[in-house]
Amino acid sequence: MPDWTYHPLRGAAAAVLGERRSQRTALRLLASIGARPAGARLISRGFGHRHPPRRLAGELGGVPLTVRLGIAVPPALAHDVVRAMPPLGAGVVEVGPVAAADVETVREAAAGRSIPVVVRTGDPEVRAALGAHVDGFTSEGDAHVVTGPSVTEAAAALDDPDTVVLARPSVLVAAGPGWFARVVEAATPTAPAPRLRDVGRDPRRWPAWCWALLVGLGMTVAGLCAAGITLGPVLLWYDRDYLGMTLHDLHAANHHLVHFLQHDRITMAGTMVSIGALYTGLAVGGIRRNRPWAREVFLLSGAVGFPTLFYFLATGFVEPLHTAAALVLFPMFLAGVRRVPHTARWRRVPEGPERERRRALTGQLLLIVTGVGLFVGGAVISVVGLTGVFVPTDLTFLGTSAEALEEVSPRLVPFVAHDRAGFGGALMSAAVAITLLSAWGWRRGEAWVFWSLAVAAAAGFLPAVVVHGTIRYTDLVHLAPVYLGIALTATGLLLARPYLCASESVAEDPASLTEDSASVADDSETVAEDSETVTDDSASLTEDSACLTEERTPSAVPPR
Known part of the structure; x- marks a missing residue:
């Protein structure tokens, strides 16, 4: 409650x-x-x-x-x-x-x-x-x-x-x-928040928020690079070596297969950019201002995301660039979650109109529901990727079966499984950040919360919609969760924008x-x-009595 x-x-x-x-x-x-x-x-x-x-x-x-x-x-x-x-x-x-x-x-x-x-x-x-x-x-x-x-x-x-x-x-x-x-x-x-110019050049003295910022920027760059590879060569040298096939061979085996790989990888890239946007916002807007909950959001999201690197133990395919990115970012992540003395450095913003806050609370609920839904979706995608790999709509789009693909190459299905399970893990990591940021960060005047969620939503949802439309994988059942997520997120952010983006100079209006x-x-x-009257001789209260006597101060019942 x-x-x-x-x-x-x-x-x-x-x-x-x-x-x-x-x-x-x-x-x-x-x-x-x-x-x-x-x-x-x-x-x-x-x-x-x-x-x-x-x-x-x-x-x-x-x-x-x-x-x-x-x-x-x-x-x-x-x-x-x-x-x-x-x-x-x-x-x-x-x-x-x-x-x-x-x-x-x-x-x-x-x-x-x-x-x-x-x-x-x-x-x-x-x-x-x-x-x-x-x-x-x-x-x-x-x-x-x-x-x-x-x-x-x-x-x-x-x-x-x-x-x-x-x-x-x-x-x-x-x-x-x-x-x-x-x-x-x-x-x-509170005290003023530190500025970037206040950070020295010695990395050993950098505060935790700087390292968290580097993780966010690193995730963004990694996601953009993944998108570039997907829209360009699709397969890198180690992909071709693992499969023993070229892009032409894949297309010859199934003319939808390359597009299917692109659709998995571009959604993964968009999710990585979303995580980068969320981590950047948490670093600059939350951890830098010593919001204790911001560190915990960053910590819990990373604790879900980084271990998904070990999905390769089930898929059998180790992606060098994915592994290299994780090995570079993980030490920065550890530096970003270290505990520091707590000195409040956030801004005080007047309360503002109560009706504005009530609308924002409805938006907050919608964002939290969206985050929970994304986490469940990511978990399902991870399980599918590590077990059956394909859902029925995938095979309908491909016009084939998993057995037929295994006949093309025994490594083809594990290759797809790696992409799919990795996307599920990234989606769970992003969902944790979205859910907890929405649950703990909803405050008047915290525009960074609005923009972090808005950029993350755009980076996550838009590539998924565009790539599905481009390759004509437009099954309504397959895309329904995406459309629902867009509707909930857009509505929630629109309701909350006046509250989250309120000016610091606006005075409270009683x-x-x-x-x-x-x-x-x-x-x-x-x-x-x-309510029924409770007399001085009452020894107990029935469920519906409201404990009001002439000698007692009347009061309402606390909320849920």
Whole structure:
């Protein structure tokens, strides 16, 4: 339930389950996952949340906090909130107001906690009963409570080292579960990013981002060279030596065969250029600015791509140029992923219109879906290349069978298998970069994210469409995934462009929040009206009760 699923899908979830039930279901699911160490790590790292800077540490009611940012909830929500909020970036949960009837509920909520829990109450008996079960107690006015989704307001409040910021559940309903991470990032002090002229001539002193940039440029050059070879001689000397055949011999054996080899290799070349564009963007826009997630995107993508060199163990064909490129780029890759001291060097850009962000989140979801689809496609292509080599539409285009091709040359099918499996491996590597860059890099004003994805999409999709049309391999079933990928990518980037490419000088427009915030407020009021009253003598809550009493502060349910 990151923001890129919460906002685009919340309407559909509300239509199926109802607004209140969908929120409670999301909260309980997050609590169930977050209560387990592995689940908490999955949410925290999978959604790109990072450790806050030390300057955001502090205390509340004498309780030390790693980050002075948390949430204030009524007792009835405490059990799920205490388990759901830590992976999202919250540093404390305040439960209150707490009366004598709520003591057992708070005890159960605080058991097994991984986050400081403080209780807001003025009742000495309640304090005595809960003293051994919670971390501390607060009173009205001890924390700065925010009721609106503005990240700027919360980050500004955190500038005071003595201020603890607590959000009402309605804030997360309006902003989404990523609100904590966005506030922490906005409150993180930054420094100017280094320039290329600041890098010395001694390679031993080059920062990691320079090496990552070289890998990106190297992949781009390698892809362009591969495209040049494919559009020119097609076969190099080592190809002819391995096959024992010339281009003329291949054409004589099957007049579609040369075109088939070109179509495999040009799509591979386009994918290599795509990877180069993504790595170049990650190096200059992310790693250079010490974005921790940018290094991880680069690392994980390379960790998928480089081992595919060993596909030759299954195909039996070792391509010298492919091997040479990998041996040159791999040491640079290792230098590019080494850890460096983390000093934030990114730019701070105002929040801007909330509706603009909501549209961008829909675009983000489409790009992530595209990336996941590309990864699945790459995995399937790799498996096909390492096993059957051809799919039915390939053999229909060639007008022959795999057995007939093996009769032409016993090395012909392994030769094709090498190209096909290698393309699948490159596609998986690019897909990892696209998916994680889209999941972790979506921020207002980060134009490099938009252009990296746009160039990568153009380099990957356009050659594939053009080469298939040129050789008249236009089977709709074969090309349907390509057309779908183009549609999803184009739509996603168009929706996100105003947000990602926003000017740094644009000031925040608070009025832009009114439409969506008012809608959320109306939804919250509906939830409140439909909720059942919980009396002081209540020992437990039914699934549909909304824990509102005259003495308690009304609140909406945190989002999924």
